[in-house]
Amino acid sequence: MSVQPEHADVGAYALGLLEPADREAFEEHLTTCDRCLDELADFSGMATLLTELRDEGVYELPEARGEPEPAGRAVPPQAAAPEPPALRVAPPTPPAPSTGSAPAAPSAPSAPSAPVDELAARRAARRAPRRSLLVAACAALVIGLGAGVLTGRTWFEDDSSTSTRAVPGDPMAVIAANGRVVGATGPNGGAAARIALESKAWGTNLALELRNVRGPLKCSLVAVDKAGKEQQISSWMVPPKGYGVPGSEAPLVLQTGTWTAKDDLARFDVRTSDGGTLVSVPA
DSSP states (O other), rough: OOOOOOOGGGHHHHHHHHHHHHHHHHHHHHHTTTHHHHHHTTTTTHHHHHHHHTTTTTTOTTTTTTOOOOOOOOOOOSSSSOOOOOOOOOOOOOOOOOSSSSOOOOOOOOOOHHHHHHHHHHHHHHHHHHHHHHHHHHHHHHHHHHHHTTTTSSOOOOOSSOOOOOOTTEEEHHTTTSSEEEEOOOOOOOOOOEEEEEEEEEEEEEEEEESSSSSSEEEEEEEEEEOOEEEEEEEEETTTBBBBBBBBBOOOEEEEEEESOOGGGGEEEEEETTEEEEEEEEE
């Protein structure tokens, strides 16, 4: 073979069939070719498998049959890869008479495991920074999901025990059973809102029930504390048919929360995307 490494040399290298010069050239090629290194991993157990088959009398390598190896020669790049040694089933061999020691089995070419491990380690070192970035991204995603549990339409686990039980699936009833309910109506008999509040270790769990509102509207629920600081804790779209109006009697009901403690809250505003306020509910 020539000392110019080719992608087709992977199998020969894995089986230990390359000449020293070709082997050194191919190992140098492996340090920069991920494709060949990936293919080499698929061949990693081939030499061991062939040795086991030979020992069982199912397969023999050319050296084990006593056939001479062809002399080394350059192979044109466009030449087809040689066919692998053919498998043959060996006839059963009668047990040999005992002579006190078993004859040593002929040795088969071994795969260059040490260079493969070394090359794999080099590639792993090159890829370590990429793995670190992936780990950091996953950690950021988990943290983001953990923070998101306090905003939007989210159901929370109860961190307290109580003998009062409400009907499952009704956020207003569930939260009201462990807290209190406040409500208000907007100017000129406008939107009507009821909010159930419940203290939690992480802040305040709450549910909103909104009626007498027609769309289309983009709305948000804003929590305002006693110091005047605001936090948007949910947002939604009101469809044209609206909520809690003739023809669409069902109210809008959503569950959310805020990190502000219940006793530090002053009010809740239901606001529209154009800056208007549909209703303010004292906390």
